[in-house]
Amino acid sequence: MKKDRLLFVALLFVFMLILLILSQGYHPVARQLPRLVCLVTLVLLGYDLLAGLVGRSPEPAKKSPGIEKLPRPVLVKRWITIITGLLSYVVFLPHLGFLVMTSLFILVLLWVFNERRASVLVLYTGLTVGILYLVFIKLFFVPLPMGDLWLSLL
Amino acid sequence: MINVWLDALVHVLSLINLFTIISGTLVGIVFGALPGLGPTLAVALMISVSFNMSADTALILLGAVYSGAIYGGSISAILLNAPGTPGSAATTFDGYPMSQNGQAGVALGISATASMVGGIFSVICLILFAPLIAQFSIRFGPPELFILAIFALSIIAALSSSTLRRGLIAGGLGLILSFFGQDLMTGQSRFDFGILSLQDGIPFVVGLIGMFATSEAISLAERQGSISQIGKMIGGGVKEGIRLTFKYPVTLVRSSIIGTIIGAVPGAGIAAANFLAYMETVRSSKNPESFGTGNPEGVVASEASNNAVSGGSLIPTLTLGIPGNAVTAAFLGGVMIHGMRPGMDLFSINANITYALFIGLILANIVFFIVGICFTGLFSKITLVRNELLVPLIFILSIIGAFAINNRFSDIVICIIFGFLGYFLKKYGFPVIVVVLGMILGPIGERGFQQSLMMSGGSFLVFFSRPISLILLILTVMALFSNMFKDQWNAHIKRRFGNYLNKKTAKP
Numbered sequence: 001m002k003k004d005r006l007l008f009v010a011l012l013f014v015f016m017l018i019l020l021i022l023s024q025g026y027h028p029v030a031r032q033l034p035r036l037v038c039l040v041t042l043v044l045l046g047y048d049l050l051a052g053l054v055g056r057s058p059e060p061a062k063k064s065p066g067i068e069k070l071p072r073p074v075l076v077k078r079w080i081t082i083i084t085g086l087l088s089y090v091v092f093l094p095h096l097g098f099l100v101m102t103s104l105f106i107l108v109l110l111w112v113f114n115e116r117r118a119s120v121l122v123l124y125t126g127l128t129v130g131i132l133y134l135v136f137i138k139l140f141f142v143p144l145p146m147g148d149l150w151l152s153l154l
Numbered sequence: 155m156i157n158v159w160l161d162a163l164v165h166v167l168s169l170i171n172l173f174t175i176i177s178g179t180l181v182g183i184v185f186g187a188l189p190g191l192g193p194t195l196a197v198a199l200m201i202s203v204s205f206n207m208s209a210d211t212a213l214i215l216l217g218a219v220y221s222g223a224i225y226g227g228s229i230s231a232i233l234l235n236a237p238g239t240p241g242s243a244a245t246t247f248d249g250y251p252m253s254q255n256g257q258a259g260v261a262l263g264i265s266a267t268a269s270m271v272g273g274i275f276s277v278i279c280l281i282l283f284a285p286l287i288a289q290f291s292i293r294f295g296p297p298e299l300f301i302l303a304i305f306a307l308s309i310i311a312a313l314s315s316s317t318l319r320r321g322l323i324a325g326g327l328g329l330i331l332s333f334f335g336q337d338l339m340t341g342q343s344r345f346d347f348g349i350l351s352l353q354d355g356i357p358f359v360v361g362l363i364g365m366f367a368t369s370e371a372i373s374l375a376e377r378q379g380s381i382s383q384i385g386k387m388i389g390g391g392v393k394e395g396i397r398l399t400f401k402y403p404v405t406l407v408r409s410s411i412i413g414t415i416i417g418a419v420p421g422a423g424i425a426a427a428n429f430l431a432y433m434e435t436v437r438s439s440k441n442p443e444s445f446g447t448g449n450p451e452g453v454v455a456s457e458a459s460n461n462a463v464s465g466g467s468l469i470p471t472l473t474l475g476i477p478g479n480a481v482t483a484a485f486l487g488g489v490m491i492h493g494m495r496p497g498m499d500l501f502s503i504n505a506n507i508t509y510a511l512f513i514g515l516i517l518a519n520i521v522f523f524i525v526g527i528c529f530t531g532l533f534s535k536i537t538l539v540r541n542e543l544l545v546p547l548i549f550i551l552s553i554i555g556a557f558a559i560n561n562r563f564s565d566i567v568i569c570i571i572f573g574f575l576g577y578f579l580k581k582y583g584f585p586v587i588v589v590v591l592g593m594i595l596g597p598i599g600e601r602g603f604q605q606s607l608m609m610s611g612g613s614f615l616v617f618f619s620r621p622i623s624l625i626l627l628i629l630t631v632m633a634l635f636s637n638m639f640k641d642q643w644n645a646h647i648k649r650r651f652g653n654y655l656n657k658k659t660a661k662p
Contacts, residue, residue: 110546
C-alpha cells in the first residue's frame with residue numbers, strides 16, 4: 001500500500017513537472033497562474049514524497065470493518081475485465097452502437113462477477129438497456145450512437 | 155416579488171415538475187439508502203438525465219434527488235447499522251439500538267419527521283438569506299473573486315483531508331486541470347498535447363461524473379457480495395415516531411440550526427453537522443448515559459441536522475458559486491450546464507427558476523416524509539441489492555452521462571480517465587471534492603487574477619488594498635493555520651465523547 005501510494009505521488013509529480021515545462025512556451029499572461037500552481041503543487045508533492053520515503057506520512061484511513069475486500073486473484077480478474085470492457089466500449093461504441101455495446105458490457109461484467117443465472121442475466125440486461133433507451137433516446141432525445149455498422153448494412 | 159413567487163409556484167405545480175419531484179425524491183432515497191452510493195453519486199448521475207430538461211425542471215430534479223438521498227441514508231443507518239451517507243453516521247448510535255429493541259418503525263418515523271422539519275427549516279433560511287448574500291456578491295470585483303476562489307479552495311482543502319498538504323495537492327491538481335484548453339485572455343491553447351478535443355479544455359461536468367460516479371463503480375467492484383444481510387423485523391410504530399419527534403422541540407430546532415449553519419460553511423460537511431448536533435444534544439441532556447442505547451432524542455438530533463445541511467449548503471453555492479461539499483459541487487455543475495451563473499443573476503434574471511427550486515425543495519421534503527412513512531418496509535429491501543448488480547449500471551450511466559453532455563466520444567475517454575484518477579486519489583487519501591472544486595473555481599480565479607493584474611498594471615498590491623479581498627485573504631491564512639490545531643480538536647472530541655464513539659464501534 002505504502003509503495004503503491006509513493007508510486008502514485010511520484011507519477012503526479014512527473015505529470016506536474018511535464019506541465020511546468022510545457023508552460024514555459026506559453027504567452028506570459030497565459031502561463032502566469034498555471035506556473036505558480038504547478039510550482040506550489042510540485043513543492044507539496046515533493047514534500048509528500050519525501051515524508052512517505054522517511055515514513056512520516058500518515059496512511060489514509062482504513063476502510064470500515066464491514067467492507068470485505070475480494071481475494072487478490074478475483075480482484076485482478078475484475079480489474080482486467082473492467083479495463084478491457086471500458087476500452088472495448090469506447091472503441092466499438094461508434095460502430096456497434098449503444099444497444100449492442102451496453103448489452104454486451106453488462107452481460108460480461110455480470111458474468112465475471114459470478115452471476116450465472118440465465119434469467120437474471122437476460123432480465124437485468126434487457127431491463128437496464130430498455131429503460132436507458134426509453135429515458136435517454138425517447139424521453140430526452142439524447143442522440144446516443146446507434147452504430148454505423150448497422151446503418152451501413154441498412 | 156410576489157409575482158415571481160406565484161410564477162415559480164405555477165411552474166412547480168405543473169404535472170411534469172410534480173412528477174419530477176416525486177421520482178427524483180424516490181431515486182434519491184434509493185441512492186441514499188445504499189451504503190457506498192449516496193447523494194453525490196445520485197446528483198452527479200442525474201445531471202445527464204436533466205440535461206435535456208428545462209432549467210426549472212432540471213434544478214427541481216437535482217434538488218429532490220439531493221433531499222431524498224440525505225434522508226435515504228438514515229434508512230440503512232437505522233436498519234443495518236450501516237449509514238447510507240456519512241451524514242447519517244450519528245443516526246446509527248441510537249437508531250440501530252432502537253431497531254435491535256424492535257422499535258425500527260418508531261425510529262424510521264422519527265427519522266422521516268425530523269428530516270422533514272430540518273430540511274424545510276433550512277430551505278426557509280435559504281429563501282431568507284440567499285438573496286441578501288447574492289446582493290452582497292455584486293460588490294465582488296476581480297481581486298475579490300480571485301481571493302474568494304483561493305479562500306474556498308484553502309478552507310475545503312484544510313477541512314476535507316487527513317493532512318492539509320494532501321488537501322492542497324488535490325486543490326492544485328484541480329486548478330491545473332481547469333487550465334487545460336484556451337486561455338481566457340490570450341486565446342492560446344494550453345496543455346492540449348496536440349489532442350483536438352483538449353483544446354476546448356476538460357468539461358468539468360464530465361470530470362465530475364468520472365471522479366464521483368465512475369470511481370465509485372470501480373470501488374464497488376472491489377467489494378464482496380451484497381450490501382447487507384438484513385433479516386430484522388421492522389414493525390409498526392411510525393405514528394409513535396412522529397409523536398416522539400415533536401416531544402423534543404428544542405432538540406429539533408437546535409439541530410436544524412446547527413445543520414443549516416454548518417451546511418453554509420464551505421468544507422465543514424454534513425458529517426460534521428451530524429456529529430456536532432448529536433454531541434450537543436448529548437451534552438445538554440439530563441440523561442447523557444441513555445444515548446447510544448436507543449434514545450429517540452439522538453435520532454431526532456442527527457436526522458434534523460443532516461437534512462438541514464441541504465438548504466444551508468445551497469446558500470454559498472447559489473449566491474457565491476462556492477459549493478461547500480461534493481453534492482453541491484455536483485449540483486453547481488447542473489446549474490451551470492443549464493446556462494445559469496451563481497450570484498445575483500439567479501435572484502434577478504432567473505429568479506422564477508431559483509424560486510421554483512426552493513418550492514421544489516420544500517415539496518421534496520414533504521414527499522420523502524410521506525414516502526418514508528408509507529414504505530418503510532419496502533425500503534429495507536433496497537439494501538439487499540448486490541454490489542455486482544450496481545456496478546455495471548453505474549458504469550453505463552456515467553458513460554452515457556458523459557457522452558450526453560456534448561455528444562463527443564472523447565468525453566467518454568475523459569470520464570473513464572477521471573474515474574481511475576478519482577479512484578486512486580481516494581485510495582491514497584487525497585480528497586476528490588477538492589480536485590473537483592479546483593476545476594470549478596480555476597476559471598473564476600484565473601479570470602479574477604488576470605483582470606486584477608490588468609487593473610493594477612501588474613501590481614500584486616491590488617489584492618491587499620481592497621477591504622473585502624483583504625478580509626478574505628486574512629481568513630484564508632487563518633483557515634490554513636487553523637488546520638494545525640485540528641489534531642488537538644480531534645483529541646478533545648475523542649476525550650469528551652469517546653464513550654459514545656466507542657459504543658458505536660463496539661457494536662456488531
